[in-house]
Amino acid sequence: MPLTRDQIAQRISREVKPGYCVNLGIGIPTLVANYIPASMHVMLQSENGLLGMGPFPLDKDVDADLINAGKQTVTALPGASFFSSADSFAMIRGGHIDLTVLGAMEVDMNGDIASWMVPGKMVKGMGGAMDLVAGARTVIVAMQHTSKDGASKLLKKCTLPLTGKDCVTRIVTDMGVLEVDKGRGFKLLEWAPDLSAEAVIKATEAPVTVVPGAGPMKV
């Protein structure tokens, strides 16, 4: 069985280290917060101007002035800070955010990512994604391994307009955990239980090498 969205998020949560400042994108990345142990000191950043984001508020505590980048009402945890968008992206661009997790439509073996635009379709905009992939110290992509028609989303070269070049380090899909092996392909670190390394290789357009010690993921 491939991983569920929650299992992808759960696996990514293991990449979060104590003391990290982390920006989580919309979709599967948002779910990662649910799996970071409460005992671990991690600051979640929301690029609209909040470091130290907490869970959704109780109904009585909803505040129109306190939202996340997905425009959802949220809370601020003890130790949180509010700041302007310029300050927010200074901390992103300046390399002060340890990790960002984003969705994508395509990733390639050069670490390029395409996540914001499909030619011929209405484009909604890149929001903060281009700044995040260019500025965060580590960029992890959470996505399905293949499109609905079975085409690989892990490519030799992205076909869609890019969000950023040479910026993705790691990809967690419903099939496994892979690392960009720059210019060569992807390194397979783990695969979904019940799947095999061969299945991941077959579903990936770019070359995949299985690293020594790789094995089925513990979920």
Place this chain on the structure above:
Amino acid sequence: MVQGTGAFSKIYPSAKAALAGVADNMTILVGGFGLCGIPENLIAALRDSGVKGLTCVSNNAGVDDFGLGLLLQTRQIKKMLSSYVGENATFEKQFLSGELELEFCPQGTLAERLRAGGAGIPGFYTATGAGTVVAEGKEKKVFDGREYILERGITGDFALVKAWKADEFGNLVFRKTARNFNPMIATAGKITVVEVEEIVPVGELDPDQVHTPGVYVQRIIKSPSLEKRIEQRTITKA
């Protein structure tokens, strides 16, 4: 037109009065992120002014019936400069029919372009967007082995800002994530108009707690009412 007795008073009696001088084809900078921290009353007054051909610089374009969406409905906006416009169907329709020009700018680059504009910096280099369509037509430069692109500062004829509190000099305090783009936009307008929930006398705000110094602010109104519409009301069940 100006009320108040203080030597610095910049207080105007209404949103309409505070927008005196807006004209067709101006560039208007508008604060807010989504519908959070938008100058609701100033946007409504801008619509009522009937000015056309506007270039609006704002992170988002509101929703169909609120925020900058109001000025799209009346076709007063010629061009939008934004990072994300996903929540607005009117926008999509006008863009696809060619009625509306659109320039996408990465969110952090937009914030910095406004900050730079207000700070007298005509351009700066950033790695954001290098190697993407955003870099097309822009000067590129390699620093320490990494490619950067030149982005221009932005200024506007008017800047419309929402803050929480102001004193009569225009010192501003923002509240929570309603701050967002407002502080940079406040610095980047030839005429900066602010609407606030509370106006206090000069001397009342702790100087250590002022987010935007009053030098940037020309006109202030107290919001007659605020809807503060929430786009995604997400809650934790008790």
